[in-house]
Amino acid sequence: MSRLAAVHVLSALVAANLRRQGRDRIGLFFMVILPFVIIVVVGLALGGHAGDGQRLRLGLVVEGAGSGELVARFAEHPELTVVRVAGVAELRRQIGQGSLVAGLVLPEGVGDGAVRLPFYLVDGSGEAAVVRNNVHAVLGRYGALAGAERMAGRLGASPAQVDLVVARTDPIFSDVRVVPGAETLRLGFAYTAPANLVLFTFINSAAVAGALVETRRLGISRRSLAAPVRPWVLLAGEVLSRYVIALLQALLVVVVTALLFGVEWGPPAGVLLVVAAFCLVSTGVAMLVGGLAGTGMQAAALGPPIGIVLGMLGGCMWPLLIVPPLLRDAGHVFPHAWAMDALLALPQRGLDGAMTPVAVLLAMGVAVTAVSLHLFRRSVLRTR
Amino acid sequence: MRIILVMSGRELVARLRDWTALLVVLVAPVVLASLFSFALGRADPVAGGVLGVVDLDGSELSAFVIDEVAGSPEVAASVDLRRLPTEEAAEQALRDGDVEAAVIFPRDFGATVQRSGGQSLTILTPAEGARGGIAARGVVERVSAEVYAVTLAARVAVATGLPADEARSEAERDHARQPGLTLDEHVMPGGSAVAAAYYGPGMALLFGFFAVAVAARSLLAERRLGTLARTRAAPVAALAVVAAKGLVGFLFALLGMLATWGSSVLLFGADWGDPLGVVLLFTVFALAATGLTMALVSGPRTGGEAEGSLLVLAFTFAVLGGNLINLYRMPEYMQWVSLLTPNGWATRGFSILTTGGGLSDLGGPLLALAVIAVGFAAVVAVRFRKGLT
Numbered sequence: 001m002s003r004l005a006a007v008h009v010l011s012a013l014v015a016a017n018l019r020r021q022g023r024d025r026i027g028l029f030f031m032v033i034l035p036f037v038i039i040v041v042v043g044l045a046l047g048g049h050a051g052d053g054q055r056l057r058l059g060l061v062v063e064g065a066g067s068g069e070l071v072a073r074f075a076e077h078p079e080l081t082v083v084r085v086a087g088v089a090e091l092r093r094q095i096g097q098g099s100l101v102a103g104l105v106l107p108e109g110v111g112d113g114a115v116r117l118p119f120y121l122v123d124g125s126g127e128a129a130v131v132r133n134n135v136h137a138v139l140g141r142y143g144a145l146a147g148a149e150r151m152a153g154r155l156g157a158s159p160a161q162v163d164l165v166v167a168r169t170d171p172i173f174s175d176v177r178v179v180p181g182a183e184t185l186r187l188g189f190a191y192t193a194p195a196n197l198v199l200f201t202f203i204n205s206a207a208v209a210g211a212l213v214e215t216r217r218l219g220i221s222r223r224s225l226a227a228p229v230r231p232w233v234l235l236a237g238e239v240l241s242r243y244v245i246a247l248l249q250a251l252l253v254v255v256v257t258a259l260l261f262g263v264e265w266g267p268p269a270g271v272l273l274v275v276a277a278f279c280l281v282s283t284g285v286a287m288l289v290g291g292l293a294g295t296g297m298q299a300a301a302l303g304p305p306i307g308i309v310l311g312m313l314g315g316c317m318w319p320l321l322i323v324p325p326l327l328r329d330a331g332h333v334f335p336h337a338w339a340m341d342a343l344l345a346l347p348q349r350g351l352d353g354a355m356t357p358v359a360v361l362l363a364m365g366v367a368v369t370a371v372s373l374h375l376f377r378r379s380v381l382r383t384r
Numbered sequence: 385m386r387i388i389l390v391m392s393g394r395e396l397v398a399r400l401r402d403w404t405a406l407l408v409v410l411v412a413p414v415v416l417a418s419l420f421s422f423a424l425g426r427a428d429p430v431a432g433g434v435l436g437v438v439d440l441d442g443s444e445l446s447a448f449v450i451d452e453v454a455g456s457p458e459v460a461a462s463v464d465l466r467r468l469p470t471e472e473a474a475e476q477a478l479r480d481g482d483v484e485a486a487v488i489f490p491r492d493f494g495a496t497v498q499r500s501g502g503q504s505l506t507i508l509t510p511a512e513g514a515r516g517g518i519a520a521r522g523v524v525e526r527v528s529a530e531v532y533a534v535t536l537a538a539r540v541a542v543a544t545g546l547p548a549d550e551a552r553s554e555a556e557r558d559h560a561r562q563p564g565l566t567l568d569e570h571v572m573p574g575g576s577a578v579a580a581a582y583y584g585p586g587m588a589l590l591f592g593f594f595a596v597a598v599a600a601r602s603l604l605a606e607r608r609l610g611t612l613a614r615t616r617a618a619p620v621a622a623l624a625v626v627a628a629k630g631l632v633g634f635l636f637a638l639l640g641m642l643a644t645w646g647s648s649v650l651l652f653g654a655d656w657g658d659p660l661g662v663v664l665l666f667t668v669f670a671l672a673a674t675g676l677t678m679a680l681v682s683g684p685r686t687g688g689e690a691e692g693s694l695l696v697l698a699f700t701f702a703v704l705g706g707n708l709i710n711l712y713r714m715p716e717y718m719q720w721v722s723l724l725t726p727n728g729w730a731t732r733g734f735s736i737l738t739t740g741g742g743l744s745d746l747g748g749p750l751l752a753l754a755v756i757a758v759g760f761a762a763v764v765a766v767r768f769r770k771g772l773t
Contacts, residue, residue, distance in 0.1 A: 029696050041704065122574035141533075151537040157543055172505060174521050
């Protein structure tokens, strides 16, 4: 078989498999629609376009009159979103559900001076601790004037003297400066886009393994060998088809999220390299399942749960930065975590910052694909 | 009824022989729910991460402020402090990802505060609105409010003729005696137990659909092989086969959900609320999932299409219904959209239970799920008569 003929057969196989995939409406749903539904839903929940931070939601229960100025100070706070809540029970319910980070009750007589304000927060919540600092700050500034007036009353200073001191005393303020090139936790669409690229490229690759199993079980591949085709060309055709499908899936996520959500992916060559390496791993796993699973039903039933578990461990459901170190280390046994490391590093540090994960992915991809090809070849060629 | 039970029994045994069914029904939801609970239970350890501090002033006041911050357990809950020698070192630490933000005390900090109170502390942050920057600003604002209160009172005392040192001491004593508005903290339970009480039901609901799908796939296989059509030769009502498969799917869903509940209670000490309410929600949700799933495979579709549709259904409902991400952190319109799914109703039901509600508060979710179950059971009855073979 000449090299030209082999290429011709190879391209015919890839084209046939792509046509088959194109006719599978459900498969297309998983490739073209579901990833974007999840990117939108989870992206919105994680702050959408709001960089990596969200305003913190503080529930406020106002029980009496006289707290108007304090409420206004909270409402003006740049880091807080104040939500008025009807009562303490409702406040506790919303904090328990997670729609509020913390809650403050302003009881009757709050303007009179020394009052302890009930403050509700969830045990161990770092976000609530940040809210608490800001609440303390608002209360501190509010109470500073009362303290000065108290001192004036005790030492006999006139109101005019107090006014003069207040006018001449500035509080400490913060001057925020962004450091270019610094690491930051990406959330919103900037996080869900790469996360779902990795998740769905893998799950969809695992899903096509069902078709591979059927191809093997029905003896289609074996019968194809009756034609003047070398076994390696057939195998290469299967691998290349899955690889092209995985690549198309991944690139679709990159292009659509860049255009629709303005996600910055980093240098195109770097993105292509990471995606190519991860698709190799996904294809290898698909071939492995295709060679090992007993029935197509088994492969179809197992693919999504396994894909979700590996996605969770690999940081596709939440950033690995926020999970316990043990889980973070466990995640790096699998390719998802390395792919996420690489994709999150690219926009900030370029290809140089992603070289280690890319190298690991390539090594995993080559190893898995080699093993799976061996197994798949053996199971296809086995005479029964 | 006896025929349905006999057929269900045989179907149950056949499905249990296939280890993938056990994996999907029992192992996967328990593993996923545990992972979610473990990871998200302490997903929020220190919101601002590590905060770098650079004291270029070296004055008594700057040292006092930094010591106060470092020694405060409340501040420690929002950031971990790390001292750095220079501004350049802080910038480099930010670039290396060693700190998430840094606060710089300028050279004349102490003198300026004593002179006029006003001073600017520089916060270095990796991006506008970055978590570390927000947490750092919270710390600065809190400390600044305290310094401002003492400074203001001290300057009033100085205006009355008191020497500066004495005025400052007097102001500090007064601030300590009468701190004004303070917080009376009420700490609500958190951590893995709370995460497990949200994501446990979430995984149970997602895999409830997968579990029913195990039985539905067997129906599709029988239809493909023609055994479903052949059963019509026997004196068995056409819908008996469907009912038997549905019953197995329902039992699988219920079993998986109960296992997830049990594991979340045993492993994480999660409290899902009133047990009777939990079981009722499980039961009605499993009925709704069974109705929907069987309706999906009852149409004149090819086996592949129907199988794929099962996954589409399970994933779409789980995503929109708030099973993979906290529903109450989504925008409000997405919370309304979730009500188009049985998962959204069930999630609401479980939230009612976990936040202290009882059976009497579950009317809405139970009714909605029951309507879905009955509605789709009717669809199944009508469609299977047409498309059984």
